[in-house]
Amino acid sequence: MFDKKELEKIKQKKDEWVKNTYSEHIKKHPERKKKFENLSWNEIKGLYTPDDISQFDYIKDIGFPGEYPYLRGIHPTKYRGRLWTFRQFSGFGSAEETNKRYKYLLDHGETGLSVAFDYPTLYGYDTDHVMSRGEFGKCGVAISSLKDMEILFNGIPIDKVTTSMTINGPATIVWAFYIANAENRNIDRRIIGGTIQNDILKEYIAQKSFIFPPEPSMRLIVDTFEFGYKEVPRWNTISISGYHIREAGSTAVQELAFTVGDGLEYVKWALKRGLNIDDFAPRLSYFFNAHNDFFEEIAKYRAARRIWAKEMKKLGAKKPRSLLMRFHTQTAGCSLSSQQPEINISRVTLQALAAVIGGTQSLHTNSMDEALALPSEKAARIALRTQQIIAQESGVTDTVDPLGGSYYIEWLTDKMEEETYQYWDKVDKLGGVLSAIEKGFYQREIANASYKYQKEIEEKKRIVVGVNKYQMDEPIEIPILKMDEKGEERQINRLKKIRKDRNNAKFERNLIALRKAAESDENLMPFILDCVHSYATLGETCQVLRDVFGEYVEPAVY
Amino acid sequence: MERKIRVLVAKPGLDGHDRGAKIVARALRDAGMEVIYTGLHQTAEMIVDTAIQEDVDVVGLSLLSGAHMTLFIDVTKLLKEKGMEDVLVVGGGIIPEDDAPKLKKAGIAGVFGPGTHCDDIVEFIKKNVKR
Numbered sequence: 001m002f003d004k005k006e007l008e009k010i011k012q013k014k015d016e017w018v019k020n021t022y023s024e025h026i027k028k029h030p031e032r033k034k035k036f037e038n039l040s041w042n043e044i045k046g047l048y049t050p051d052d053i054s055q056f057d058y059i060k061d062i063g064f065p066g067e068y069p070y071l072r073g074i075h076p077t078k079y080r081g082r083l084w085t086f087r088q089f090s091g092f093g094s095a096e097e098t099n100k101r102y103k104y105l106l107d108h109g110e111t112g113l114s115v116a117f118d119y120p121t122l123y124g125y126d127t128d129h130v131m132s133r134g135e136f137g138k139c140g141v142a143i144s145s146l147k148d149m150e151i152l153f154n155g156i157p158i159d160k161v162t163t164s165m166t167i168n169g170p171a172t173i174v175w176a177f178y179i180a181n182a183e184n185r186n187i188d189r190r191i192i193g194g195t196i197q198n199d200i201l202k203e204y205i206a207q208k209s210f211i212f213p214p215e216p217s218m219r220l221i222v223d224t225f226e227f228g229y230k231e232v233p234r235w236n237t238i239s240i241s242g243y244h245i246r247e248a249g250s251t252a253v254q255e256l257a258f259t260v261g262d263g264l265e266y267v268k269w270a271l272k273r274g275l276n277i278d279d280f281a282p283r284l285s286y287f288f289n290a291h292n293d294f295f296e297e298i299a300k301y302r303a304a305r306r307i308w309a310k311e312m313k314k315l316g317a318k319k320p321r322s323l324l325m326r327f328h329t330q331t332a333g334c335s336l337s338s339q340q341p342e343i344n345i346s347r348v349t350l351q352a353l354a355a356v357i358g359g360t361q362s363l364h365t366n367s368m369d370e371a372l373a374l375p376s377e378k379a380a381r382i383a384l385r386t387q388q389i390i391a392q393e394s395g396v397t398d399t400v401d402p403l404g405g406s407y408y409i410e411w412l413t414d415k416m417e418e419e420t421y422q423y424w425d426k427v428d429k430l431g432g433v434l435s436a437i438e439k440g441f442y443q444r445e446i447a448n449a450s451y452k453y454q455k456e457i458e459e460k461k462r463i464v465v466g467v468n469k470y471q472m473d474e475p476i477e478i479p480i481l482k483m484d485e486k487g488e489e490r491q492i493n494r495l496k497k498i499r500k501d502r503n504n505a506k507f508e509r510n511l512i513a514l515r516k517a518a519e520s521d522e523n524l525m526p527f528i529l530d531c532v533h534s535y536a537t538l539g540e541t542c543q544v545l546r547d548v549f550g551e552y553v554e555p556a557v558y
Numbered sequence: 559m560e561r562k563i564r565v566l567v568a569k570p571g572l573d574g575h576d577r578g579a580k581i582v583a584r585a586l587r588d589a590g591m592e593v594i595y596t597g598l599h600q601t602a603e604m605i606v607d608t609a610i611q612e613d614v615d616v617v618g619l620s621l622l623s624g625a626h627m628t629l630f631i632d633v634t635k636l637l638k639e640k641g642m643e644d645v646l647v648v649g650g651g652i653i654p655e656d657d658a659p660k661l662k663k664a665g666i667a668g669v670f671g672p673g674t675h676c677d678d679i680v681e682f683i684k685k686n687v688k689r
Binding site: 119120122123125131132133134135138139203207208209247248249334336337338339371372373374447450451454458464466467468475476480553554556558 | 567571572573574575576577579580581583584585593595596597598599601622623624625627628629632652654655656671672673675676677
């Protein structure tokens with residue numbers, strides 16, 4: 001980008017600046033800290049200049065939006081054409097209560113839905129299972145059957161609005177509920193749009209809502225890839241997620257490296273099955289965190305896009321759409337304070353701004369009360385309004401990749417990419433992704449980073465406003481969401497009624513067919529769809545798979 | 559030599575958020591205690607059985623799913639049934655302010671929310687351990 005002579009001149013000028021201006025200045029006005037570090041413990045210099053990116057080749061390394069390597073974005077016009085999707089992750093209590101919340105959010109300008117399920121649903125248990133005790137509707141909505149899914153989307157135009165569902169272990173079954181519900185409403189499965197998270201690798205690594213061991217889990221995921229591009233072509237069959245890895249305490253670099261590494265692992269499994277990369281790759285999507293360090297987050301998204309495009313090309317992808325990294329972003333729940341909760345609005349604004357400047361396709365902004373409980377209606381509305389302010393008032397949407405070309409951002413983007421490849425070398429040496437999980441490599445890396453971060457907060461090397469500085473001793477005065485206490489009873493009665501009223505002979509035939517298919521290597525999606533259409537519950541369907549596949553128990557390391 | 563305080567750090571129920579439990583486990587170990595970590599997905603019975611087998615002085619429960627009012631209290635009830643009332647029980651997670659006094663009444667002696675300094679947990683345990 002710079003010619004040699006020009007660079008020499010800049011370097012010479014910089015040396016003079018250090019000697020004459022900078023060094024003189026800090027004699028009288030020393031810097032606040034000896035060392036400035038970002039959240040991945042990379043040292044950050046006080047000034048970046050062209051010689052920090054002296055190797056860079058604009059056309060090869062950066063290019064243009066909508067063209068390889070997609071560093072500047074996947075669309076030529078980005079938000080000048082269409083804004084990102086305002087998609088608030090939401091769900092609590094029963095399907096009735098959550099349906100009401102969805103309508104409320106849509107009425108207030110939300111443009112996409114995102115379902116949070118409760119723990120029993122995430123583990124493939126019905127509400128009346130013994131392991132569900134105490135968990136009904138607590139951190140998401142309880143969905144135990146097709147009936148619940150019908151109620152959840154009652155009156156919502158699922159032929160128009162897209163829905164993302166955070167479901168992993170039993171993703172095949174919950175997706176089948178959604179498809180079956182559309183079909184019962186005479187909506188063609190070929191036109192419904194949305195996403196299932198369906199990313200089991202990060203469950204073993206960080207989020208921990210796994211059910212089956214890795215091999216059958218990977219098989220189920222490849223089943224969804226195949227069924228998806230053939231039958232539900234507008235559906236994103238996976239959302240490869242760094243969010244939870246970050247929430248578990250990883251650094252930004254670890255989030256980037258582990259997540260894109262997982263993505264490539266899925267591609268390899270699908271190729272092993274014999275699928276054509278350009279058939280399924282266009283429906284792969286990503287999900288990242290937006291944490292506190294503003295520029296680091298922006299560099300992370302940019303690096304992710306470039307790495308993915310490069311690696312997919314290496315794996316043989318030809319269609320441009322197979323090279324595009326499309327991603328959702330959520331602001332960092334773990335960065336919120338329970339102390340002075342209102343100040344979380346400011347944190348969320350900055351994090352969301354980083355996601356937007358980084359080029360996200362959809363965004364969830366956290367509510368201020370989430371370190372205390374699930375969001376109240378008002379808190380959820382303010383969070384949505386925060387996105388709308390960024391979109392409509394700030395002007396950051398007027399140009400594509402506004403920080404592209406910044407010496408600091410380009411240097412940091414390169415640095416994060418380089419460190420990603422270093423992590424991949426380590427994983428390769430451990431025998432690949434699954435073997436690194438079994439050996440506890442990721443889990444240890446994350447636990448170490450999270451402990452180091454916590455210690456730095458406790459030693460006040462890092463400041464968290466309201467937590468270790470500027471504390472106040474005042475009672476917290478924000479309303480906490482209260483749920484319908486009758487919800488659980490209603491749900492259990494509904495399950496009893498379903499089991500009594502359905503055609504039980506048909507139901508049993510379908511479960512037997514599923515078991516047989518699970519024991520073979522057939523694609524399980526059609527069998528699961530038959531089961532849920534005959535009102536087999538989540539727990540009943542999942543139990544068949546548990547019987548055939550077994551359950552995963554993780555090595556408990558801390 | 560003085561016997562080290564023995565702590566069982568436990569994750570009841572289905573919640574998989576284990577960042578806090580792991581940090582606290584390390585902090586207690588670094589403070590000289592003996593720490594046993596149950597891993598995930600424990601029922602109250604499993605936790606109390608481990609507490610008996612490992613002869614612990616303290617049980618530390620961690621839950622971020624919101625099921626604390628049921629699952630924490632299951633553990634203290636069962637400890638009482640087994641005659642282990644002298645085991646100190648503490649808990650932490652996403653716990654609304656209104657719930658904390660109710661948990662204390664049910665035998666969870668210390669309740670720690672987000673932003674707690676690990677030293678405060680160490681001090682609390684040292685001061686209140688009964689065995």
